Amino acid sequence: MSQSAAAFAAHPAHLPHGRPAAPFIKWVGGKGRLLAQFEPLLPPSLERRRHVEPFIGGGALFFHRQPRSALLSDVNEHLITTYCAIRDDVESVIRRLRRLQKAHSEETYYASRERYNGARSMARSERAALFIYLNKTCFNGLHRVNQKGHFNVPMGRYVNPRILDEEGLRRASAALQGAELLHQSFEQILRHVRPSDFVYFDPPYAPVSPTANFTSYAEGGFGLAEQELLRDVFVELDRRRCKVMLSNSDTPLIHELYKGFRIDRVAAPRAINCNAKKRGPVTEVVVRNYE
DSSP, X not given: OOHHHHHHHHSOSOOTTSOOOOOSSOOTTOOGGGHHHHGGGSXXXXXXSOXXXXXXXXXXXXXXXXXXXXXXXXXXXXXXXXHHHHHHXXXXXXXXXXXXXXXXSXXXXXXXXXXXXXXXXXXXXXXXXXXXXXXXXXXXXXXXXXXXXXXXXXXXXXXXXOOOOHHHHHHHHHHGGGEEEEEOOGGXXXXXXXXXXXXXXXXXXXXXXXXXXXXXXXXXXXXXXXXXXXXXXXXXXXXXXXXXXEEEEOSHHHHHHTTTSEEEEEEEEOOOOSSGGGOSEEEEEEEESOO
């Protein structure tokens, strides 16, 4: 039995006295707190549909649903590499994280960041361990890169960060056993979808301020052109009879782009803001092509 198969057999996604699988990284815009509001918005006969997410991020909805079959993708290559390592070689990732947790310090953080950015090649399990370690210990769990593509977030001021959650990683590995993982941009999902698929989009959001500059919005330049392309992909998936659901900001632009589709509002917490008084509930929209 292979290592991943052994992990799957020994650590199923749900154990009688354990917790279910859950996201193992922090991700800006994660949907963990919105799952209860999403439940009544999901399509019928969901258990018979393949789960497709072209912006996987932290994967809150995927881990909540734990579908038998899934296609998960993202434009962030290191994120997909990390998911692959957790699915296929979780014990190696755990061993490397144990060492990083034991050695954690400011010196270790910046040395790890330098290796993460500078190494031309490394074992997939090491890349995944560094990705998770930096994610758990950097400022606010932000994934931000500079123009050279280097991760440049400073170390966070955590007293005792939880760098390694062995049970959580093994449960995530079990949940990922039925998932195909692809490094690709969102529009490439059109090459892979089937009419019976359920597709959920959680893209970088359109800016809330009407005066925001699209050219400076979001890592990777996800601006107005990308929002319009995403709408076109949504329309094409609707034409192909997929069930499609999308999250985005509650703005006139998004309402205009998806005019003709079902739009519901949900209340979302806003956790990342340098001013604590501005952290609170805001409205987002969920767009659907079904009732």
